[in-house]
Amino acid sequence: MRRGLIKWDPQELPLATLEARLGRLRAQMANTGLDGFVIYTNNVRPSAVHYLTGFTPYWSEGLLFVPKSGRLLFATALSNRVAEWIRSTNRVSEVISTPRPGLLIAECLTKEAAQRIGILELDGMPSELFDDLAAAAPTATWVEGSTQFAAARNAIDAAERALLLRADALACAGLDQASTADQADAGALAGSIEKHIRLAGAEEVYVALAPDLAADRRLNRISRSASLAARFAVRVSVAYKGSWIRRTRTYANNQSVIGADAWFKELISGMRAGQSLTKQVSTHLAALRGAGLESWMAESCIGGYPLSPVASSRAPDHDMPAGRFFVLTIALSLEQGPWVGAAPFIADEPSQSG
């Protein structure tokens, strides 16, 4: 569940921004002949509804209905007692608490005479909600709408950019808590990093570690005492007001990571739209002597998930569009041992941080 700070701040997410986002989705709907759009949300798949409304469910689930025109309708299984709290973070929707959100949305579709309905991630819609929709709006046609939604939120806006920068600042400050000199226990380190980031107002934090990176490069959440080896890695996944980033750092009690860190910072700051990530990573690798590329993966936010893979060393990508946000994770083999790193970037931004 989400248990960090959840609060709508009109300075951070102006209503005009939400209106512009809605306008882009409605333009996509019009282009593809959709009478309405339905988006499912829970705390695992919150990002699409958050993008349009600013609301993240801390628990439970809901459906957002986007009509061709007029006010949005958010139907949620969260109880009526928290409806006012939902309204305080979601100023652009009608909010209705109901145990059967599907039935309520379907009634609305019928009232609007909406026939061709786009659904974000249709295959993954929980069956009970979909059955309720289909039963209560039997003449409607349901269309997979993920392409339209992704097109509408392709380039990030100024508000999202600022929220991502804030999330990244929290992540960096959290990772600054770790050093090979001070820590010996992975569980204590995870707690310390998480506390630091939550105290700064994060909505959510996931901390994962590879306590002995030389022995195993896989990172896992750790909440028990475990020894930190001379070379370890920490990944933090941080949400601030609905915007998620990841950062990963390798720590070692020698200078071996410094060169890789500098190389990665340069790679991130040099990322450009109009070229594939595959090409940019492989071209840049030559600048790091003795390094072998183990794998890479790029994530972005294109639908309900906060971050999901969009390209990797296993699945080559196309040229990056301008203004798109990514998190790039890279694993290298260095002479001194393995190295992993991850950082966010926005394609074509001249002032990215590495």
Place this chain on the structure above:
Amino acid sequence: MGRSMIAGDRRARLMATMADAKLDALIVYGNAWQGDYLRYATDFGILEGQGLAIVGKDGHVALYLDIPFEVDRAELDCPNLEVIYAPDLMAAVDTKLDRLRNHRVGAAPQRLLPRRIAARTKDIDLSDATTFVDRLLMDKTKSEIAALRRAAEIADGGYRVFVDAARPGRADYELIAETESFFRSSGVDDNFQIIGVGGTDVLGMTPPSGRTLKRGDLVTTELTPCVDGYYAQICRTLVIGEPSPAQRAAHAIYREAMEAGIARVRDGVTAADIARAENDVFRKYGLGDYTTSKYTRVRGHGMGLFADSKPHLLETVTTRINAGMALIVHPNTYHPGVGYLVLGDGVLVTRPGCEVLTGTPRELFSVLA
């Protein structure tokens, strides 16, 4: 009793129940919101993305995950599973189901099963197995109870940290941060926690919204740390400064209601019986309206692999309570004189009654203002 023993016990019960139901395979779905069915079958505590597992009657478990980092975690935490990275989760499992034609397949939880998978009822003998998995989830083994005891003990410790963190001028999310830090270094992977800060303006608990604590505020919280997958809950209320007579009087009613509910818990009663015992106390004091859905959700619920496990304690729920179940009894609701107030203890159902798992005093806590 460690995680491997718990997982082994669960797997044995699941296999036996599948055999009784003559199922060739079971499909379970899970995510970080509702992960209990998936955890029961796989022992994997999913954090990001979604997971689907296919459990064969021979005990083989194939776990499909759509986030690569989760695949790493599953391989580390659950080395006995076949873990498959499936970027298109629904398509991968849909294809796998082709091999289960002419087999009897159960699914749980049916209501959350992705539409594409649920649609296979057209060509596969796919039935709703939610009820039988629910039974397994509710009736605990000794190893599961041991995990709940550890979680309850840590819940008590977490509340002490929460009280120590509460002081005027602090923001609500800072209290959560302190508690989470304690949990991370105490073997707690996850925690369900909501909070309320204020007076009669507070109708319920939510995630922190940045409210700053001030003298006279009621600070309510529901702490639910998770140990080896098992969530144990405690609910307490504190006051910033000296509690007012009205706050003390209200708290006394909630304590009487909680203790009436706990006194009713035993093998053979129903969930409704416990809820009614709690609500009768409110009705006795003329507060019956505040036991309705306008002001409160449930009067307690199960504890287990889900923070809001079945059965829900409501006067309309007739589920039989069995020895070996774990429950939180919490008459949490709005009080018209002081605002939203909470009090709840986790209990283990026994034949003659119950054992209270949480040990925090049932007092209205206060911190210096």
